[in-house]
Amino acid sequence: MDSIISLLHSYHTFNNNDIKDRFFKHSDLLNVLDNLKTNPLFEIREVGTSVEGRSLNLIKCGGGTAKVFLWSQMHGNEATATMALMDLFNFLGDDCRDDVKDSILQNCTLYFLPMVNPDGAEVFNRRNALEIDINRDFHSQQSPEGRILRQLRDEIQPHFGFNLHDQTTMWSAGQLGNPATISLLAPAYDDALSINTIRQIAMQVIAEMNDTLQKVIPGHVGRFDDEYEMRAFGDNFQAAGTSTILIEAGGYADDPEKQHIRKLVFVAMMTGLLSIAERSFLRKTVSDYFTIPDNKLHHFQILLRNCKLQTSLPAKQIETANQNSEYTVDIGLIVKEKISDDLKSMTYTYLIGDIGDLSNRFGYKDIDCESFKLIPTNKIIFDEPADLVLMDGLEVLLAIENGVITNSTV
C-alpha cells in the first residue's frame, strides 16, 4: 500500500508532539481527548472508570458499515500503540482532504478505547491497581477495566478488532537476524488452532499489513506465538465473531523510546484500516499470512562473540581435570528496565542473559571479540548484572559496572 507509505513523509504534520516518550499519563490522554471534543468528527463517551477512578473513554468516528474496534495499553507499560493512536486522531481529525482518510471514514465506523489500564500506565506497570493482568481476566471479570472492554465488544459487535500491545525487545523475526520490530497475530480461538472464516479474514488483513511493513522495515516483522490462551481477550473476541488482529510493538536498534516503532504501528493500523475499507484483504490468502516468520526469543541487547576467558579454578584442579585454563564463549547481555522514582524515565541494568554457544542468536549490538580482550571485573554469572570491560589494545570499547554501562564506543 504505497498510499500508506507516502504518509510517512508527512508524518511530522500529524505527529502529536506533546507525547514524546512512553511515560505519559492518563492526564495527558485527557488533554488530547479535550482537544478532540472540539472536533465534530469525534464522538467521545466515558464508559466507566478504573480501580483508582480514572476514566475510560470510547472515541467513535466514521460512518461506514465495517465496524472496527481498537483498544490499547491493557498492559499499563505497553504505551507505543497509544502514542500511535494520538497521531492517528490528528491525522483523521485534520480538515485537509486525503483519499486514504476519506476511504476509511466512509467505509468504516471506528471505535477506539485507548489506555485500557490507566492505573498501570500511571506507574508504568503491566498489571492494574489490583495487580491483575487484565488480559487474563476475560472470564473471571474481576477488573473493572476488563469488564468494560468485554461489555464494549458485546455492545458494538465489531466486525474487526485491533488488540494493541508491546512485546519485549528480545524477540527476533525468525532466523533473519533482525529483531521483530512489529509482530502480528490472528489469535487462535481453540486449542486445535482451527481456522474459521472469522480468523481467516484476520489473517488476510495481516498479510496485507505485512506487505506494507516489509517495504518500510524489510525482515523485521514476526508472527507472534499462536498458542491458544483461553483467558485472553483477543482469543475470546475471535471466538465471539470479531476478526481480531494482535499488533505487538517490539524492538528496533537505537529506538529505546520507541518513537520510530510508533510510526510503524501507525503504518500497520492504517494499512489494516484501508484494507478493510477497500476490502483489498480479499486478494490475500492464509498462506500469505504463514509466510511471516515465527517470533523467536533470539535477540540480546549486546552479543559479545568469541570471548576468551580464563577459568578461575586453581591451577592444580585444572591440571587434574586435564583442562585448558582458557576457554571461548559467546556472552549475551539482556537489559532490565526499571522506571525511575519520578516515573518519567527509565533506568537500564544489563544482565548476563546467556553464556556459551550463541552462534544462532543475534544482538542489537553484535560484536566479534576475537581480537579484543574481555576482562571480567567480577565473575560472570548467568542472570546476574554484568561487570566487565572490553578492550581493543589500550582502548576501552565497553565498560559495564554492576550492570550499568559506564563507557561505550561500540
Ligand SMILES: [Zn+2]
Ligand atoms: Zn501486552
